[in-house]
Amino acid sequence: MSDDRETPLRTNGPIQMVRDVGRKLSQGEAGPLLVLLMVAAIWTFFQFQNDRFLSPGNLTNLMLQQAAVATISIGVVLILLLGEIDLSVGAVSGLCASVMAVLIVNRGVQPVLAVVIALGLGAIIGLFNGFMITRFRIPSFVVTLAGSLAWVGLQLYVLGQTGTINLGDNFVTALTNTFFPPLIGWAVAVLAIALTLGFALLGRAHRRAAGLQVGALRGLIFRIAVIGAAFVALVFVMNQDRGLPLVVVIVFALALAFAYLTERTRFGRHMFAVGGNAEAARRAGIKIDHVRIMVFMLGSTLAAAGGVLAASRLLAVNQSSGASDLLLMAIAGPVIAGTSLFGGRGTVWSALLGAVVIGSIANGMNLLALASSVKFIVTGAVLITAVTIESVTRGRRNSGAIE
Amino acid sequence: MSATTPTAPALLTLKSVSKAFGANQALTSVDFEVDAGEVVALVGDNGAGKSTLVKAIAGVQLCDEGAFYFRGEMVKISSPQDATALGIATVYQDLALCDNLDVVANLYLGRELFTRGPSRAAYLIDETAMEQSALELLDSLAVTTIRNVREHVGMLSGGQRQAVAIARSLLGEPSVVLLDEPTAALGVSQTEQVLELIHTLRQRGLGVVVISHNLENVFAVADRIIVLRLGRRAATFDVRGVSREDVVSAITGAEFGVGAGLSKESA
Ligand SMILES: Nc1ncnc2c1ncn2[C@@H]1O[C@H](COP(=O)(O)OP(=O)(O)O)[C@@H](O)[C@H]1O
Ligand SMILES: [Mg+2]
Numbered sequence: 001m002s003d004d005r006e007t008p009l010r011t012n013g014p015i016q017m018v019r020d021v022g023r024k025l026s027q028g029e030a031g032p033l034l035v036l037l038m039v040a041a042i043w044t045f046f047q048f049q050n051d052r053f054l055s056p057g058n059l060t061n062l063m064l065q066q067a068a069v070a071t072i073s074i075g076v077v078l079i080l081l082l083g084e085i086d087l088s089v090g091a092v093s094g095l096c097a098s099v100m101a102v103l104i105v106n107r108g109v110q111p112v113l114a115v116v117i118a119l120g121l122g123a124i125i126g127l128f129n130g131f132m133i134t135r136f137r138i139p140s141f142v143v144t145l146a147g148s149l150a151w152v153g154l155q156l157y158v159l160g161q162t163g164t165i166n167l168g169d170n171f172v173t174a175l176t177n178t179f180f181p182p183l184i185g186w187a188v189a190v191l192a193i194a195l196t197l198g199f200a201l202l203g204r205a206h207r208r209a210a211g212l213q214v215g216a217l218r219g220l221i222f223r224i225a226v227i228g229a230a231f232v233a234l235v236f237v238m239n240q241d242r243g244l245p246l247v248v249v250i251v252f253a254l255a256l257a258f259a260y261l262t263e264r265t266r267f268g269r270h271m272f273a274v275g276g277n278a279e280a281a282r283r284a285g286i287k288i289d290h291v292r293i294m295v296f297m298l299g300s301t302l303a304a305a306g307g308v309l310a311a312s313r314l315l316a317v318n319q320s321s322g323a324s325d326l327l328l329m330a331i332a333g334p335v336i337a338g339t340s341l342f343g344g345r346g347t348v349w350s351a352l353l354g355a356v357v358i359g360s361i362a363n364g365m366n367l368l369a370l371a372s373s374v375k376f377i378v379t380g381a382v383l384i385t386a387v388t389i390e391s392v393t394r395g396r397r398n399s400g401a402i403e
Numbered sequence: 404m405s406a407t408t409p410t411a412p413a414l415l416t417l418k419s420v421s422k423a424f425g426a427n428q429a430l431t432s433v434d435f436e437v438d439a440g441e442v443v444a445l446v447g448d449n450g451a452g453k454s455t456l457v458k459a460i461a462g463v464q465l466c467d468e469g470a471f472y473f474r475g476e477m478v479k480i481s482s483p484q485d486a487t488a489l490g491i492a493t494v495y496q497d498l499a500l501c502d503n504l505d506v507v508a509n510l511y512l513g514r515e516l517f518t519r520g521p522s523r524a525a526y527l528i529d530e531t532a533m534e535q536s537a538l539e540l541l542d543s544l545a546v547t548t549i550r551n552v553r554e555h556v557g558m559l560s561g562g563q564r565q566a567v568a569i570a571r572s573l574l575g576e577p578s579v580v581l582l583d584e585p586t587a588a589l590g591v592s593q594t595e596q597v598l599e600l601i602h603t604l605r606q607r608g609l610g611v612v613v614i615s616h617n618l619e620n621v622f623a624v625a626d627r628i629i630v631l632r633l634g635r636r637a638a639t640f641d642v643r644g645v646s647r648e649d650v651v652s653a654i655t656g657a658e659f660g661v662g663a664g665l666s667k668e669s670a
Contacts, residue, residue, distance in 0.1 A: 210531045212538075265526040266515045269504075273512055276503035283463055283499050284513030285484050344503035 035337045035353045039360065046364030053367055056240035063238075064176055066359035067247040068093070068310035072330040073351035074258050075302030078295050079140075080334060081262065083275045083343020086129065086299050088144040089330055091151035093307030094322020096122050098155045100308060101165040101317040104172065111171035115308055122304025123297045125151070130293030140296075148327075156319060164318040167311060175312040178246035185244035189235040192252075193228040200224060247309060251352065254305070258298075259348040271295060276344035306330070325379070332379065333358045336386040358382075412475030413438045414610040415460070415491070415579050420469030422455055429455040430466065431634045437579060437610040442601060444625035444642075445614045448654055451631040453614045454496060457581045460612075461493035462486035489579075492572035496583035496614075498564055500571075502557030506549060507537045509556050510571045540570050544600060562593025569600055579610040586620050598624050618647050632656055 046053040072089050079086045100118035103109040109117070125147070132143045159165065167173050180188070200220055207214050238244045262268035273281040274288050282288050310326075311317045333354025339346025361382060365375045417435040421428070430452045437443045445453050458464035460471075462480040471478050473489050480486050486493070500509050511533050518529040537552050546566045549559070556567060565585055572580050582601070586594040594617075601624045604611050615621050621628060622642055630638040630653040638653035651657075 206531055210535055212531060212534055260525075264528060266517070266528055267526065269508060269512070269515055269528060272504055272508075273501045276501035277499065279497075280499035280501050281512070283461075283483055283493075283495065285487065286513050344501070 035350075035357060038336075039353070039357055042357065042360045042364065046360070046367065049364070050367045053364055056237050058363065058367070059237055060241040060245065062356070062359050062363050063245060063248050064313055065363065066355040067176060067245075067251050068306040068313060069326065069329050069333065069359065070251050070306075070352050070355035071254060071309055072303050072306035072326070073333045073355055074254055074348055075299035075306075076330050077334045077339050077346055077348050077351045078258065078262070078271065078302075079299045080331075080339050080341060081271050081275045081344065081346055082292060082295055083278075084133070084140040084292070084296075085331070085341075086144045086296065086303075087141055087327065088125070088129070088148035088151060089299065089303035089306075090322045090327030091148035091155070092122055092125050092300050092303040092322070093310060093326065094317075094320075095125075095151040095155040095158070095307075096304035097307035097311040097317050097321050098158045098165070100172070101167060101311060102158055104167065104170065105165050115172065118308055119301050119304050122301040122307075126297035126300030127293065129300065130296035133296065134289040134292050152323070155322070159317070159319055164316055166316045168315075172308060172312050173315050174246075175250065175309060176245065176247045177312070179238075179243035180246065180249075181243055182239040185235040185239050188244060188249065189231040192231050193224070196227055197224050247312075250309075254302075255348050255352050262348055267291070267294070272344055274343075303330075325376070328379070328383075329355075329358050329362070332383040332386075335390070336382060338390070340390060341387060412472065414474060416472040416475075417456075417460070418470045418472070420456065420459060420466050422452075422459060422464075422466040422468075429634050430459075433469075433631070433634070433636050435460075435629065435636070437612050439578065439610050440605055440608045441627065442605050442611040442613060442625045444621040444628045445612055445631065446616070446618070446621060446628055446650065446654060447631035447637075451654075452634040453631055454583055456631070457493065457583050457612070457614060460486065460491060460579075460581060461495075462491075463493075487575055487577075490575070490577045491579045491581065492575060492577035493581040494565075494568045494572050494583065494585060496587070498568045500556045500564060500568060503555060505555055506552040506559075506567055507534050509567055510537050510540070510574060512571070514574065537570075540574065541566075544570055544573070544603060546570065546596075546600070548596065560593070561588045562590070562596055565589065565593070565597050566600065569597070569604075573604075577609065579612070580604055581612045581614075583614045584616065585613065586615060586617060594620065618650060621650075622647070630654055 043054060052058055072093055076086065076089060096118040099121055100114045103114040103117060104111050129140070129143055129147060132138050133140050156163075200223075204214050204217075204220065234248075235244055238248075260268075262271060270281065270286045270288075270291050273284065273286060274291050278288055281291075307322055310321065314321070334346065334350040335341055335354070336357050337350035337354035339350040339354075358379065361379060362375065365378065413436040415435075415437050417433065419432045419434065420430055421432055422430040433452070433456060435445075435456065445456065447453050455464065455466075459466040459469070460480065462483045462485050465481055471480055478485075478489060480489070480491075501512065504512070507530070516529040516532050517523055518527045518532075534552060541549055541552070544566070548563050549566060556564060559567065565588075569580075569582070569585070585597050585601070589597060598620060601611060601613060605624075605626075613621070613624060625642050628638075628640040628642060628645070628650060629636060630640070630650065632654065633656075637656070638650075640650060640653075
């Protein structure tokens with residue numbers, strides 16, 4: 001067949017490989033690599049400032065702290081892919097967690113059922129957002145900004161006089177307070193690596209059997225090696241402390257599921273199309289309003305899930321659950337890690353990577369006992385830098401089309 | 404070529420199509436017809452109503468009045484899906500491609516293939532099958548300029564993008580293809596490639612409607628020329644035996660002598 005067509009994976013030796021990486025960097029498409037470098041730089045910096053930073057205990061805390069943010073960020077990524085924004089994810093997470101806590105503690109509802117109700121409430125709020133945005137053509141930032149005020153008010157109402165509800169010991173608190181024994185941790189790591197490698201090789205064999213070009217095996221092995229090393233390091237470090245946390249596995253599973261949805265299914269493909277060129281998507285027969293409504297529902301449901309995890313970590317819900325800088329962190333993370341604010345570009349994994357970057361900065365600054373003022377300024381500066389880089393490289397990417 | 408006898412119904416016929424944007428009458432009682440294996444050029448000044456007519460046929464922008472006949476039968480086109488179902492494909496002036504998706508994804512947008520077997524339940528897109536038939540399609544159209552079908556469309560040149568848009572329109576095996584200004588943004592060699600592609604479409608027996616400002620291109624590909632002026636059908640020409648001046652006169656509305664092949668409509 002067409003031998004003159006090359007696949008993007010094809011490389012002609014190390015020089016070509018380096019050149020490819022350079023090109024991708026300058027076009028803002030080497031997301032994961034760039035972010036890993038950023039994480040390495042941040043970790044090195046804080047480790048020099050305080051040698052407790054890279055201790056297993058602190059890294060485990062970092063994971064536990066960021067699980068909620070990462071979950072909310074997965075939903076934010078879905079919405080950003082459409083070129084929309086949801087400024088109510090923080091408030092929704094707080095409201096849904098509060099409803100859950102009231103149901104469990106004051107009404108004696110089964111914790112599992114209360115979690116399901118909280119997620120359902122998130123979905124309904126998302127349905128409302130999507131309906132307002134598609135039916136009345138109100139910009140999403142207006143709908144969700146107004147909504148966030150209302151949801152905060154509703155949260156205060158639901159929590160009532162006391163303002164704080166302690167969750168006690170149950171299914172919800174177990175989510176972030178369960179750790180796997182070392183052997184199970186290793187088993188998870190081995191399974192994850194085996195599955196990654198297995199699917200990659202299977203896909204490759206499938207392409208080859210179909211007569212399509214396949215990338216160099218070296219490239220694939222390199223990627224699997226990097227991913228595998230990350231898994232091994234993660235489990236190794238976690239095992240030094242309390243063990244692999246259940247919540248890390250949950251967040252990974254969520255990310256995997258939504259990565260599958262966005263990258264492998266027709267619905268995900270249509271999300272990218274709506275974010276890239278909504279009119280083109282409409283003319284291709286895609287029901288773009290359905291896609292929008294569904295995605296806002298998923299976004300709010302994930303916000304509710306994040307709220308549940310945050311409550312689990314705090315062992316309680318209070319009036320400031322979902323408030324403070326949670327919204328900012330949940331949106332800033334994926335953007336720093338390469339998801340475009342302008343729609344159509346990004347990956348679910350940027351939610352996880354972004355949560356690690358933002359969390360590392362916040363955690364490191366906490367260890368250094370910096371003032372809140374400094375923390376806010378630094379986080380803001382990092383965000384604006386990331387958005388600027390994205391904006392500049394986006395311009396370069398588009399100008400590539402002109403001959 | 405298309406010997407349209409008066410009795411045999413044309414592939415696609417429009418009768419008395421009108422469309423107003425508020426007080427702006429974009430189309431006034433326009434008739435239109437295209438036959439299989441025929442290239443009809445739709446020409447006219449800016450704002451003459453060419454795009455509006457094409458959008459009405461494509462179902463993306465409904466007209467106020469008018470009847471549509473497909474193979475002689477009256478049909479209703481009230482959505483892009485209706486047009487697609489009839490076998491009418493459209494390549495829009497603005498191409499309507501997603502720059503953030505690769506060539507394969509754009510070709511199959513809205514009609515992605517699923518894998519068969521158990522993974523079908525997981526709504527898994529069959530990338531392999533899509534890439535295979537994308538390569539076959541581009542080969543069959545002799546499109547050699549697109550070297551990597553996994554490249555994002557935003558990275559392609561104007562001619563490559565046009566080729567993707569045209570190839571995309573052919574995936575549904577249409578019988579009519581509408582092309583709105585397919586060469587407007589292209590350089591000389593890219594224009595050649597697109598005109599070549601239009602010839603290929605006609606050879607395949609498709610009815611092709613091409614909107615163009617460029618009379619040189621029109622004369623290179625068209626069998627018939629239909630002139631719109633101020634929302635009305637002003638004239639129809641057979642390209643054989645008509646001069647460029649005649650067409651220009653019809654477009655601008657200037658007085659002109661009766662030339663060969665001319666049939667001026669009473670507008
Ligand atoms: N969406 C629209 N809203 C209002 N007026 C429009 C719209 N589309 C086209 N028109 C008007 O209809 C007329 C015909 O436009 P169009 O079909 O685009 O012309 P052409 O493609 O021949 O240049 C013009 O006067 C134009 O301003
Ligand atoms: Mg036009």
